[in-house]
Amino acid sequence: MGIDPGLTRCGLSVVQAGRGRSVLPIAVGVVRTPASDSLTSRLLRLSNAVEEWMDEYRPDVVALERVFERSNVSTVMNTAHASGVLMLAAAKRGLDVHMYTPSEVKKAITGNGRADKPQMTTMVTRILGLGEPPKPADAADALALAVCHCWRAPLNHVVKGQS
Amino acid sequence: MGIDPGLTRCGLSVVQAGRGRSVLPIAVGVVRTPASDSLTSRLLRLSNAVEEWMDEYRPDVVALERVFERSNVSTVMNTAHASGVLMLAAAKRGLDVHMYTPSEVKKAITGNGRADKPQMTTMVTRILGLGEPPKPADAADALALAVCHCWRAPLNHVVKGQS
Numbered sequence: 001m002g003i004d005p006g007l008t009r010c011g012l013s014v015v016q017a018g019r020g021r022s023v024l025p026i027a028v029g030v031v032r033t034p035a036s037d038s039l040t041s042r043l044l045r046l047s048n049a050v051e052e053w054m055d056e057y058r059p060d061v062v063a064l065e066r067v068f069e070r071s072n073v074s075t076v077m078n079t080a081h082a083s084g085v086l087m088l089a090a091a092k093r094g095l096d097v098h099m100y101t102p103s104e105v106k107k108a109i110t111g112n113g114r115a116d117k118p119q120m121t122t123m124v125t126r127i128l129g130l131g132e133p134p135k136p137a138d139a140a141d142a143l144a145l146a147v148c149h150c151w152r153a154p155l156n157h158v159v160k161g162q163s
Numbered sequence: 164m165g166i167d168p169g170l171t172r173c174g175l176s177v178v179q180a181g182r183g184r185s186v187l188p189i190a191v192g193v194v195r196t197p198a199s200d201s202l203t204s205r206l207l208r209l210s211n212a213v214e215e216w217m218d219e220y221r222p223d224v225v226a227l228e229r230v231f232e233r234s235n236v237s238t239v240m241n242t243a244h245a246s247g248v249l250m251l252a253a254a255k256r257g258l259d260v261h262m263y264t265p266s267e268v269k270k271a272i273t274g275n276g277r278a279d280k281p282q283m284t285t286m287v288t289r290i291l292g293l294g295e296p297p298k299p300a301d302a303a304d305a306l307a308l309a310v311c312h313c314w315r316a317p318l319n320h321v322v323k324g325q326s
Binding site for chain 1: 201202203204206207210240244247248254255258259260
């Protein structure tokens with residue numbers, strides 16, 4: 001399961017790793033929480049949504065984008081709060097969570113750590129054999145994270161979850 | 164309930180607001196999670212501990228310190244992840260969460276937004292009529308947050324929780 005964390009939009013994806021570098025898409029979606037709601041109720045909505053996904057798809061492992069200080073402080077903090085809730089959902093199920101920076105994901109998918117969004121979307125669409133590019137960007141990012149983990153997992157130091 | 168969020172140490176307190184400015188201490192403690200554990204399992208431990216507190220003391224409202232970029236990025240991020248988990252626990256119980264910055268708490272308790280730790284501890288000990296100063300600092304901070312909320316609540320814009 002790949003997760004692009006966020007409070008306004010959180011990208012969720014599930015893929016199945018095949019032989020070699022083949023990866024099959026299973027599901028992709030975006031959870032939105034209204035900015036007009038309180039922070040606490042937005043976190044609860046996000047938590048409920050990701051728990052439903054985890055219960056439905058029963059992933060073996062979670063790949064999560066590491067929060068970076070790339071935008072304004074308030075957005076970073078909301079994303080960090082959201083990540084805490086997402087990691088908790090994984091921990092409750094004993095799932096390992098692997099964190100990747102945006103540039104690690106870009107490098108894994110395109111070979112270039114500074115690839116732009118169109119490049120990333122093109123490669124994700126091609127790798128997964130999708131009929132059309134995933135939208136919005138958060139959905140494509142969630143898929144890219146999942147693919148990145150499938151390809152990099154054998155090399156990873158595992159961040160062990162605990163049930 | 165006052166909470167000084169943190170992953171290594173999280174201060175928890177429960178107080179009862181009385182008439183005027185009187186505030187009675189009910190409970191205070193610190194939850195620690197080992198730095199040797201994974202981030203996910205630390206978040207799970209913290210979540211379980213705060214849920215136990217909430218179930219035991221059934222608070223009416225939560226006062227939480229707002230995460231500030233005061234120390235290194237990694238500490239701030241861990242604290243922000245922890246805050247997400249703490250807010251989720253409140254949201255699941257329909258509790259309102261009020262956020263206060265460190266300087267708002269200092270100003271409420273001592274009249275000085277830049278009060279040092281000994282000043283804060285002295286005032287918290289006096290306000291709550293404690294036999295000895297609360298330790299460690301996270302416990303005193305959690306009590307200060309709870310007192311701050313009791314005194315400031317009538318003036319607050321409520322951040323509404325949702326069950």
